[in-house]
Amino acid sequence: MSDTKNLADGQSTSAQHGHTAISTAGLLIALGIIYGDIGTSPLYVMKAIVPGRITTDLVYGGISCVLWTLTLQTTIKYVLLTLNADNNGEGGIFSLFALVRRRGAWLSAIVIIGGAALLADGIITPPISVSSAIEGLERVYPGLDTVPIVIAILIGLFLLQSFGTQIVGKAFGPIMFLWFSMLAVLGIYGIVQHPEILRAANPYYAYNLLVNTPGGFWLLGAVFLCTTGAEALYSDLGHCGKGNIRISWVFVKSCLLLNYFGQGGWLITQEGQQLAGRNPFYAMMPEWFVLIGIGVATVAAVIASQALITGSFTLVAEAIRLNMWPKVRLNYPTDVKGQLYVPSMNRLLLLGCIAVVLYFRRSEHMEAAYGLAITVTMLMTTMLLAQWLRLRRIARPLVVLFLLVYGLIEGSFLVANLIKFPHGGWVSVAISLCLIAVMYVWLRAYYIKRRLTEFVRIDPYMDALKELSNDETVPKYATHLVFMSSAERQTEIESKIIYSIFQKRPKRADIYWFVHVDTTDEPYTMEYKVTELASNDAFRVTFRLGFRVEQKINLYFRKVVEDLVRNKEVDITSRYESLSKQHVTGDFRFVVLEKFLSVENELPMVEKVVMQAYFYIKQFIASEDKYFGLDTSSVKIEKVPLVITPVRSVDLKRVY
Structure with a gap:
């Protein structure tokens, strides 16, 4: 009487049903859940790259850096390579660790640092996205206090989570399709104003900015903001499946690049002037479209928080399984594969986001702090991915080449982001250290208890x-x-x-x-x-x-x-x-x-x-x-x- 049996005939089949197969619904849900963070980066990236006087080297070099960062970091590393390292369809740094943990106990330290940094820096994602969009209203209503509006929107979004990401994804997917289409159209409108901006696709301009332009290297901290959502994209793999993510990324990347080049085209028309607090994203819009653009951007910015929230739920669930997080209650709002809700993490993220909004108040202050910890996560993912490649019997020289290339790229981003530490980057570092302490204590205590339980x-x-x-x-x-x-x-x-x-x-x-x-x-x-x-x-x-x-x-x-x-x-x-x-x-x-x-x-x-x-x-x-x-x-x-x-x-x- 010791045969293994199925626990429930109906439950396992219903749980297996999801949107991981390639389908129109799956593609829409991917747009709604996966790309919120990376999809709203045009709201603040160019404003961060060109903080003062507009020059050709700055604009062309910034656009070129964004293009090649999205290509090398997001497309090649994450969409093409890292998505293959799934644990029975699930993604994220903890899932990757579960695949390679037998290759050394030291890998526990790598995943704890990476996971904590991802959760900590992600607390800034919803505030910066929503604040950047809402601040566009100041062009129409000067002197408007945006802080209460931002907090109200964030509270509403976090209250939605208990209904499950299936409902959220179905509602948000069509809106994000509209958002990316708007990005593309606005981008084309900006490119038409200065078609020569397309020459920025030449990597020489990126090299020129980083090597020859005074202070150009430190702008990598601003460039990095265009790819911060890549790690959340990997964490949300279980919600949509790699096929839907890869196909939809072709559309998403095209729209993003068109918009970045369009902002570059508008900036060149203002060459020699001071940006003076203007946001290129809104400034390149025709006057009659501004209010419409602000409305769509605001809704998209709300949705941008979703990738971080669902990714955080996934990370916590997997950390619990690996004995790296307290056994908090996990809820499954629907019977669709991948749908997960963690009430305690939802409350923690909401309180963290409200605190960030109240502390920084303005999106430009958040930009100065954003991205520092996430570069650490990406470095940790690179190290774990190298172990996974060795596990897949990839030739050692190729693995070493992968480590060198991405170690150099992400190491450069990390060094450039270090200047953000005194300007607010210490906030995400402090949160990271607290989360690292909790994970370390929980894992170490687990081994102590296991050793001493008789x-x-x-x-x-x-x-x-x-x-x-x-x-x-x-x-x-x-x-x-x-x-x-x-x-x-x-x-x-x-x-x-x-x-x-x-x-x-x-x-x-x-x-x-x-x-x-x-x-x-x-x-x-x-x-x-x-x-x-x-x-x-x-x-x-x-x-x-x-x-x-x-x-x-x-x-x-x-x-x-x-x-x-x-x-x-x-x-x-x-x-x-x-x-x-x-x-x-x-x-x-x-x-x-x-x-x-x-x-x-x-x-x-x-x-x-x-x-x-x-x-x-x-x-x-x-x-x-x-x-x-x-x-x-x-x-x-x-x-x-x-x-x-x-x-x-x-x-x-x-x-x-």
Whole structure:
């Protein structure tokens, strides 16, 4: 009775259904979810590249840098290469780490730094996109205070997340199609004013700006803003599929480049003048179109935040699976593949975005801080990708060439972005360091607990379990007693569970169940395995759930019991005589053991700090029964001490 079976016939098939196959709907959802961040970069990139007097070298060189950054960084590295490194259809730096983690423990540090930097710098993405668009209203309404409007829009967007990205994507997709079409048309309008701007496609102009123009190299920090959404694009892979992303990118890149060249064409017509706070994006519009353009840009900027938000949800879910983030509640608003909502992260991002808006207030101040941490993420992704290429048996010289090329490109971007540190870049760095600390503490604490959790063979306790079950002098605790166990081997159980049953308070039950949840690398696995430990007295149930399957252990366990009853493998009728005659089902009670740090410890200093930090953070997080989706009315949370190193000597004298 230990065959592996499907957990639910209907659930796994419905979960598999999604928009990852190439289709019109998939392409529209990709436009709505994936490209918000990178798609709204024309709102602020050229304004950041040309901060003062307009010169030919600055305009041509800036446009050339943008073109080749989008080509080398976004197209080649991410769209063509990195999207292949998917973990059963899922993307993001944590998924990439899951593919290569066996190649060295040091890779854990790489992914923690990269993941934390991506989440931290991303907090600036919604404020800068929305602020850049809303500030266009100042051209029509001078002196308008845009901060309250920006905050109101952000609150509305984050409230939408609980409905799922399927609904958001379907609503946003057509709007983003309109946005990119508008970018292309405006770009063509600007190019017509100065067709020679197309010569900026020559990489010489980029070289000339970086090498020959005074201070030109430091403008790479502004150029980098055109590709900041590339990492979020990879994180959102599971929502749309690589086919839809690649096809839609052809359209998106064409529209972006047309608009950048159009802004360049308008800038050249103003050569020698000061930009003086004007935004080339709005300035090149015909006067009659300005209000329409601001309206569409505002909606697009709202949508721009979506790529970051959905990517953050994916990152957190995968970090939990890798034991690098607290086990917070994950919601799945729809039955469509890839749809995920993390309430705690949604609140954290909203508060972070509001704080950024209140601190910086203006988009130009945010530009000065934006992009520093994301360059670190891209460098970390490059290092992990090199390991993945070696895993795919790509020739070593090609892997070294890849490392050198992208190490040089991203290293240059990082150096250029370092000048942003005193101008607000320290904000994203500070948030990154806090997130790195949480991830490090959680991973280190996991290994400490695993090392010190004592497991014992379960067989020697079966006779004692049967005797306790039949001992009527002990008050019955429950008809069915269910323990959540972390023991991976079927023959073992935590010694703390044995202690809880026999010693802490003898827990007499008719049937004992030991439930273990194994999270697989495949996203949508839904299987279970039952092992009978003692005939009609003790069972072990092992769930194999994919990392994208919602943890509804209460529901799944009921399904398992129904299957066992149907197959006449277990009798769950109450064994109280009066209830048994009525064929009443016995009650089920779950026990979750929650560890606390015992005071009887002599810890090494580092481990002491780690464990104290771990338990401090844990008190702000819902208990594990919430994560497992257990019915709180039938759950007992039992505190057990985590004794790491017993005190070796006590200087205690007996006095007579």
